[in-house]
Amino acid sequence: MLKKRNVMTIGTLAKTAGVGVETVRYYQRRGLMSEPEKPYGGIRHYDEQALARLHFIRASQWLGFSLDEIGELLTLQDGAHCDEARELGEQKLTSVRRKISHLQQIEQALNELVQKCSAGHGDVYCPLMASLNDGVEDATTDKHKVR
Amino acid sequence: MLKKRNVMTIGTLAKTAGVGVETVRYYQRRGLMSEPEKPYGGIRHYDEQALARLHFIRASQWLGFSLDEIGELLTLQDGAHCDEARELGEQKLTSVRRKISHLQQIEQALNELVQKCSAGHGDVYCPLMASLNDGVEDATTDKHKVR
DNA sequence: ATTGCTTCCGTAGTGAGGTACGGGTCTAAG
DNA sequence: CTTAGACCCGTACCTCACTACGGAAGCAAT
Numbered sequence: 001m002l003k004k005r006n007v008m009t010i011g012t013l014a015k016t017a018g019v020g021v022e023t024v025r026y027y028q029r030r031g032l033m034s035e036p037e038k039p040y041g042g043i044r045h046y047d048e049q050a051l052a053r054l055h056f057i058r059a060s061q062w063l064g065f066s067l068d069e070i071g072e073l074l075t076l077q078d079g080a081h082c083d084e085a086r087e088l089g090e091q092k093l094t095s096v097r098r099k100i101s102h103l104q105q106i107e108q109a110l111n112e113l114v115q116k117c118s119a120g121h122g123d124v125y126c127p128l129m130a131s132l133n134d135g136v137e138d139a140t141t142d143k144h145k146v147r
Numbered sequence: 148m149l150k151k152r153n154v155m156t157i158g159t160l161a162k163t164a165g166v167g168v169e170t171v172r173y174y175q176r177r178g179l180m181s182e183p184e185k186p187y188g189g190i191r192h193y194d195e196q197a198l199a200r201l202h203f204i205r206a207s208q209w210l211g212f213s214l215d216e217i218g219e220l221l222t223l224q225d226g227a228h229c230d231e232a233r234e235l236g237e238q239k240l241t242s243v244r245r246k247i248s249h250l251q252q253i254e255q256a257l258n259e260l261v262q263k264c265s266a267g268h269g270d271v272y273c274p275l276m277a278s279l280n281d282g283v284e285d286a287t288t289d290k291h292k293v294r
Numbered sequence: 295a296t297t298g299c300t301t302c303c304g305t306a307g308t309g310a311g312g313t314a315c316g317g318g319t320c321t322a323a324g
Numbered sequence: 325c326t327t328a329g330a331c332c333c334g335t336a337c338c339t340c341a342c343t344a345c346g347g348a349a350g351c352a353a354t
Contacts, residue, residue, distance in 0.1 A: 009300075009301070010300090010301070010302090011299095011300060011301075020342085020343075021300090021301085022342070022343055022344075023341085023342065023343085025302090025303085026341075026342060026343085030341095038302085041349085041350080042301095042350075042351095043300080043301055043302080043350070043351080044301085044302085052280060055280070055281075055282045056279050056280055056282075058282070059278070059279045059280075059281075059282045059283040060279055061341095062253070062283060063253055063256065063257055063279075063283065064253055064257075066340075066341090067340080067341070068340095073276075073279070076276070077276060081273075082264055082272075082273035082274075082275070082276070085264065085273055085275045085276055086261055086264035086265065086273075086275060089257055089260055089261045089264065089275050090261055092257060093254065093257045093258060093261055096250055096253055096254050096257060097254060099250055100247060100250045100251060100254060103211075103243055103246055103247045103250065104247060106209070106210055106211055106243055107240065107243050107244060107247060109210065110210055110211075110236055110239060110240045110243060111240060113236055114233055114236045114237055114240055117229055117232070117233035117236065118233065125229075126228075126229035126232055126233075127229075128229070128232045128233060128236050129220075129223070129224060129229070129232055131206070132203050132206045132207055132210075132220070133199060133202070133203055134202075134206075135202045135205075135206045136206040136209060136210065156330070156331070157330090157331070157332090158330060158331070167312085167313075168330095168331085169312075169313060169314080170311085170312065170313085172332090172333085173311075173312060173313090177311095185332085188319080188320080189320075189321095189331095190319095190320065190321080190330080190331055190332080191331085191332085208311095213310075213311090214310075214311070215310095
């Protein structure tokens with residue numbers, strides 16, 4: 001007979017994976033993890049597969065995938081849908097690169113402002129504030145949403 | 148007597164600044180903008196100061212300040228609190244740089260995965276999926292929250 | 295047997311930054 | 325004078341990923 005090793009309760013599972021119990025239950029409700037059957041009137045137990053699933057989810061999140069996207073990735077797991085997975089990865093890569101360049105623009109603008117503030121200047125005049133009042137050069141001229 | 152130029156309704160103000168009417172009203176509720184008095188039973192009107200305020204908010208948001216932080220910045224506007232403003236700017240600069248380096252790590256990891264997927268490989272094996280299952284190298288080993 | 299920690303389960307609240315709705319009032323055009 | 329289109333105002337709802345709450349029941353140690 002099979003010897004089940006590393007059988008855990010939800011609390012142990014969660015702690016091992018470094019998440020909260022409520023988070024595991026939340027993932028179950030979202031359909032990202034299945035809820036194991038519970039023995040009559042007892043407590044559900046989780047095995048290493050559940051732990052692996054949790055690791056998968058956290059790794060994907062770290063890469064910037066949303067829980068919905070992770071759901072998609074998970075449907076690709078059974079079977080060799082490598083192309084679809086790569087496609088999702090490429091889309092994410094593109095969006096990550098967009099975010100980086102956006103943040104780099106901000107970094108530059110902010111850096112300039114702070115520099116100007118540090119170089120002394122007459123009182124009752126603050127370069128940072130002045131720029132904010134004028135709209136940080138062409139920052140607000142591109143009308144796309146900030147969110 | 149003063150000639151009021153460019154007197155606007157809330158709709159015109161919002162459109163000019165490129166935001167929604169509801170957004171202006173939301174900023175008023177948040178205390179970022181004041182609500183002008185309304186003439187008896189009439190319609191409030193807004194001047195260029197209100198528009199400037201809106202520009203200030205959007206410019207600050209573009210730089211990554213939250214609405215709460217923008218509130219702080221606004222209290223520094225009257226009077227020459229340049230040092231405090233610069234301090235806030237520096238904090239934001241630090242956090243922007245942290246975000247950039249975080250995203251760059253992600254970019255690198257994701258890029259490698261996608262590359263490996265593009266280079267052919269035996270079926271029933273997907274490097275991207277494999278990495279997610281293993282936890283993307285040391286990505287999940289640093290146990291800090293993803294949020 | 296009693297204490298005290300988990301687990302179970304559903305529902306509700308959080309935070310950020312809005313967006314939508316609905317009923318009433320104004321104003322300008324035809 | 326009527327009607328279309330703003331405006332006024334409060335309240336509710338949205339997304340995302342959780343987090344908290346509360347009462348009942350189980351399990352382990354003393």
